[in-house]
Amino acid sequence: DVKVTQSSRYLVKRTGEKVFLECVQDMDHENMFWYRQDPGLGLRLIYFSYDVKMKEKGDIPEGYSVSREKKERFSLILESASTNQTSMYLCASSLGGGAGRGYTEAFFGQGTRLTVV
Amino acid sequence: DQQVKQNSPSLSVQEGRISILNCDYTNSMFDYFLWYKKYPAEGPTFLISISSIKDKNEDGRFTVFLNKSAKHLSLHIVPSQPGDSAVYFCAATKNTGGFKTIFGAGTRLFVKA
Numbered sequence: 505d506v507k508v509t510q511s512s513r514y515l516v517k518r519t520g521e522k523v524f525l526e527c528v529q530d531m532d533h534e535n536m537f538w539y540r541q542d543p544g545l546g547l548r549l550i551y552f553s554y555d556v557k558m559k560e561k562g563d564i565p566e567g568y569s570v571s572r573e574k575k576e577r578f579s580l581i582l583e584s585a586s587t588n589q590t591s592m593y594l595c596a597s598s599l600g601g602g603a604g605r606g607y608t609e610a611f612f613g614q615g616t617r618l619t620v621v
Numbered sequence: 622d623q624q625v626k627q628n629s630p631s632l633s634v635q636e637g638r639i640s641i642l643n644c645d646y647t648n649s650m651f652d653y654f655l656w657y658k659k660y661p662a663e664g665p666t667f668l669i670s671i672s673s674i675k676d677k678n679e680d681g682r683f684t685v686f687l688n689k690s691a692k693h694l695s696l697h698i699v700p701s702q703p704g705d706s707a708v709y710f711c712a713a714t715k716n717t718g719g720f721k722t723i724f725g726a727g728t729r730l731f732v733k734a
Contacts, residue, residue, distance in 0.1 A: 508664070537722065544630070546710060546726035547665070560721065594664055598722075609655060610722060612664030 507531070510595050510613035517620050523582040525616055527595030534599060536578035537610065538562075538570065541592040553578055585620045592617050624648050625713050627725035634732050640698040642728050644711030647692065651713040654687060656696045659708045659727070668709075669696070701732045 511526035529536065535554050539547040539562075549562030551570040559570050567589060571579040578597075582589055596610040626645045634640045646654075652673050657665035671678040671685045671694065678685050684697045698705055711725040 539724070544726060546627070547712075547724035549721070549723060552721060562721070563723070596664075609667035609670060612666070614662075614664050 508595055508597055508611050508613040510593075510616050512616050513614065515616055515618045517582075517585050517618065519586060519620055521582075521585045521620075523585050523618070523620075525580040525582075525593055525595075525618070527578045527580070527597075527613055528576055529578075529597040529611070530576065531597065531611070532575065533597035533611075534575070535597060535610070536572065537596040537598075538568075538578065538580045539594045539596065540564070541594055541615070547594065550580065587620050590618060590620045623725075625711055625723050625725040627711050627728050629728050630726070631729040631731065634701045634730065636703055636732055636734050637700045640696075640701045640705065640730055640732065642696040642698075642709050642711070642730065644694050644696075644725055645692055646694075646713050648713070648715070649689075649692065651715050653714045654685070654694050655712045655714070655722075656683075656685060657710045657712060657724075659710060665710055698730075701730075703732050703734050706730055706732045 508529045517523050537552040538550045541547050548564050550568050553559045553572040569581045593616045595613040598610040599608040624647050655670040656668040658668045659665040669680050669683045669685050671687050676687050687694045708727045708729045710727045712722050714722040
């Protein structure tokens with residue numbers, strides 16, 4: 505059973521703090537993703553990574569950075585938290601798209617609800 | 622610019638009837654399309670997918686239809702059950718080295734008993 509674990513369910517941080525959201529998957533997946541979910545906007549892709557130390561910007565990368573030093577771990581970093589980053593953050597992982605391999609679905613963590621005050 | 626659009630925020634259906642959820646996309650380079658289901662306080666879970674080379678995929682009560690010329694896909698649930706009440710996200714993906722996946726805004730389905 506695939507497991508994607510996010511380090512916190514709920515987090516409250518102050519404006520200007522540096523915030524780390526951690527995500528670990530146990531299925532040796534190449535792809536890992538960070539999304540944020542906001543009412544009426546659905547899931548918006550912040551960053552994704554298709555290999556260790558590889559990353560690609562999603563649709564809303566501003567104010568965020570990521571780190572993938574090990575295959576199983578993908579960290580989202582808010583360099584200086586702001587109130588407009590209050591949101592539900594979802595991490596996901598999936599198998600990579602190597603030659604001849606079709607797409608496989610993404611597995612999600614339970615989410616981290618971040619409140620920036 | 623939203624590449625994947627779900628224009629209906631909510632849908633209400635009677636138990637036993639058909640639920641039809643719609644999704645439109647703008648990028649013809651997408652390779653796969655997927656539907657995810659999300660309950661409150663949980664992460665989304667995969668429901669069903671379809672390759673861009675097919676026009677229909679069926680899995681039990683769930684069928685996804687793809688109309689490439691119209692850049693439109695739909696999810697049919699027959700018969701609908703109260704346990705199907707959830708938010709449904711349409712997603713599309715393209716191979717950029719990894720598989721970059723873009724989600725729609727979601728449609729909240731209410732199935733009334």
